[in-house]
Amino acid sequence: MGTEEAVRSRERLFMWLAALIWLMVTVPAPFLNGLPVFVAGMPILWFWMLLWVVLAAVLLTVAYFVVERG
Amino acid sequence: MEPAAIASSIIFTVLGITIVIGVLAYRLGIKVLRADTYIVAGRALGFIVTFLNMAAVIYSGFAFLGAAGWAYSYGAPVLYIWVYGALAYTFAFFFAPRIWSVAKGRNLLTQADFFLWRYNSKLLMTLVALVGILFNIPYIQLQILTVRYVLDLSTYGALPSLHLAVLSFLLVVLYVFLGGMVSVAIANVFLGAIMLGAMLGGSLAIIGHYFGGLEGLFRAVAEVSPQHLAFPGAAGIHPVQWFITAAVGCGLGFWVWPQLAQMVFPARSPRVLRRSVVMTSWYHVLGIIWASLTGLAAVALGIKLAAADQAFIFLIDKTFGPAALGLIGAAGMAAALSSGAGILLTQASLCARNLYQQLVKPTASDRELVLVTRISVIVFAAIGAILAYVAPAQLVYLLLVGYAGITQMFPGWVLGSIWKWITREGVLAGLVVGETVVVLTTFVWSNPLGIHSIVWGLIFNLPLALLISKLTYREAKAPQG
Numbered sequence: 001m002g003t004e005e006a007v008r009s010r011e012r013l014f015m016w017l018a019a020l021i022w023l024m025v026t027v028p029a030p031f032l033n034g035l036p037v038f039v040a041g042m043p044i045l046w047f048w049m050l051l052w053v054v055l056a057a058v059l060l061t062v063a064y065f066v067v068e069r070g
Numbered sequence: 071m072e073p074a075a076i077a078s079s080i081i082f083t084v085l086g087i088t089i090v091i092g093v094l095a096y097r098l099g100i101k102v103l104r105a106d107t108y109i110v111a112g113r114a115l116g117f118i119v120t121f122l123n124m125a126a127v128i129y130s131g132f133a134f135l136g137a138a139g140w141a142y143s144y145g146a147p148v149l150y151i152w153v154y155g156a157l158a159y160t161f162a163f164f165f166a167p168r169i170w171s172v173a174k175g176r177n178l179l180t181q182a183d184f185f186l187w188r189y190n191s192k193l194l195m196t197l198v199a200l201v202g203i204l205f206n207i208p209y210i211q212l213q214i215l216t217v218r219y220v221l222d223l224s225t226y227g228a229l230p231s232l233h234l235a236v237l238s239f240l241l242v243v244l245y246v247f248l249g250g251m252v253s254v255a256i257a258n259v260f261l262g263a264i265m266l267g268a269m270l271g272g273s274l275a276i277i278g279h280y281f282g283g284l285e286g287l288f289r290a291v292a293e294v295s296p297q298h299l300a301f302p303g304a305a306g307i308h309p310v311q312w313f314i315t316a317a318v319g320c321g322l323g324f325w326v327w328p329q330l331a332q333m334v335f336p337a338r339s340p341r342v343l344r345r346s347v348v349m350t351s352w353y354h355v356l357g358i359i360w361a362s363l364t365g366l367a368a369v370a371l372g373i374k375l376a377a378a379d380q381a382f383i384f385l386i387d388k389t390f391g392p393a394a395l396g397l398i399g400a401a402g403m404a405a406a407l408s409s410g411a412g413i414l415l416t417q418a419s420l421c422a423r424n425l426y427q428q429l430v431k432p433t434a435s436d437r438e439l440v441l442v443t444r445i446s447v448i449v450f451a452a453i454g455a456i457l458a459y460v461a462p463a464q465l466v467y468l469l470l471v472g473y474a475g476i477t478q479m480f481p482g483w484v485l486g487s488i489w490k491w492i493t494r495e496g497v498l499a500g501l502v503v504g505e506t507v508v509v510l511t512t513f514v515w516s517n518p519l520g521i522h523s524i525v526w527g528l529i530f531n532l533p534l535a536l537l538i539s540k541l542t543y544r545e546a547k548a549p550q551g
Contacts, residue, residue, distance in 0.1 A: 007167075007340070011164055014163075014164075015164055018160040018161070018163070018164070021156065021157070021160055022157055022160070022318070022321070025153045025156070025157070025317065026153075026314045026317065026318060029301075029310050029313060029314055030310045030311075030314075033146075033300050033301050033310050034300040034301075038285075038288070038289075040284075040285075041283065041284045041285025041286075041288060041289075042284055042285070042288050043288060043292070043299045043300070045146065045149070045299070045300060046146070046149065046288070046299070049149045049152055049153055050152070050359070052153075052156065053152050053153065053155070053156040053354070053355060053359065054355055056156040056157075056159065056160050056351060057156070057159075057348070057351040057352050057354070057355050059160070060159060060160065060163050060347065060348045060351050061348050061352075063163060063348075064163075064344050064345060064348045067344065068341055068344060068345075
């Protein structure tokens with residue numbers, strides 16, 4: 001925990017990681033679309049999207065603990 | 071007991087509990103009724119209430135049933151719903167605490183308050199308030215019609231569903247009228263929890279029962295309808311660039327909706343907000359994603375539905391009978407009413423605070439502001455109820471442009487909270503051009519090149535807002551932020 005300013009300075013790394021999530025769910029989509037490959041029982045396109053949606057939640061969870069608790 | 075009686079008794083029990091919670095929250099939770107207590111719960115809400123209130127308002131009845139409906143009708147294009155939620159929460163984690171701090175420091179009660187403070191422009195404030203009120207009118211109506219839809223399906227058409235839907239909504243209006251945000255938020259804790267339980271439990275039960283897991287589900291869809299598993303989807307109208315632009319556009323526009331801004335302001339602290347956003351991102355993973363997969367289950371089972379949005383409820387009824395149907399129906403109604411309550415309070419707050427107090431009577435007392443907000447709650451509820459009877463289809467055009475239209479406030483709301491050099495001239499010019507482009511790319515030339523109209527609007531809006539802000543910043547007064 002710290003002041004809001006200290007918290008914001010710790011946020012910066014996670015902002016870049018959040019930007020990475022925005023890229024990873026959009027840029028690969030045209031390349032994965034229609035590929036006849038199944039991963040973990042799902043078409044790779046669906047698996048990829050689910051993976052990054054879950055990773056976004058994981059990232060925010062980690063970010064919360066790091067940012068709020070220093 | 072008749073199946074319709076079993077299902078409807080569960081639904082109306084949940085409704086009754088909701089009303090009692092909403093009224094009790096007012097009786098027990100509000101000591102002194104001031105404008106900030108009524109509109110933003112005195113900025114005193116803790117983590118659990120902020121989290122579930124946020125989730126309950128975000129996931130409306132339309133989302134609850136519509137996600138499965140989208141998967142049933144189109145297949146892969148439903149992925150945009152998965153993705154834009156995740157994008158919106160990663161964005162909110164950084165943005166929401168920032169806007170909360172600004173609002174707390176200046177006692178801002180509504181999103182339009184921010185525009186007045188930041189740009190010192192009553193014109194912008196009025197535009198933002200009007201856009202927030204206007205685009206949300208069909209959403210109120212939609213929530214009532216969703217309750218009607220749920221009641222029709224859950225009771226096999228045995229009850230006068232439209233009358234009952236309007237009555238249910240008016241009962242919700244009772245606690246919104248009495249307790250404002252405190253009642254809305256506390257009742258939404260109950261409703262949000264029911265929704266999550268129903269979405270996750272119902273979906274897992276269906277997928278497990280018929281397919282034994284995700285692999286079985288996807289293999290079955292691949293055999294029955296492989297076009298459901300890739301873009302442009304089963305209808306062939308959603309190319310991959312549509313997915314990308316819809317996901318990014320909706321992710322950016324998500325927190326521009328005035329009712330979501332209104333869910334940020336009542337939090338007790340930035341820490342509570344961050345924690346709530348984190349938990350809402352998990353709510354998204356565990357709720358709406360699984361609910362959407364029931365649409366694919368209906369495809370895999372070869373079920374022909376009269377309307378795509380019936381997918382989830384139909385499968386629950388077919389598989390587990392009327393008691394489960396009642397639970398899912400109650401959750402669908404919860405989703406509609408919780409969003410309706412939040413939207414209604416937001417409309418009333420924009421009307422009372424920004425159109426009445428800021429424009430008509432700046433000397434209005436705190437007590438008067440609460441009174442006008444309460445009257446506005448009744449007025450907007452009446453408009454929604456009347457429209458549900460007389461014009462259920464006519465407002466669909468407002469819904470079509472709603473998301474894209476609201477998103478055009480992004481430069482003023484988001485960039486203006488980050489960069490001091492964003493000026494009112496830039497925001498206004500971008501807003502006017504962006505809204506015009508949205509209307510053209512929705513009604514005249516729909517989604518040109520497969521790119522969503524939100525993004526077309528922003529393509530013109532953002533550069534113009536930034537350019538004009540750069541040009542006018544030196545001449546403009548330094549913003550107060």
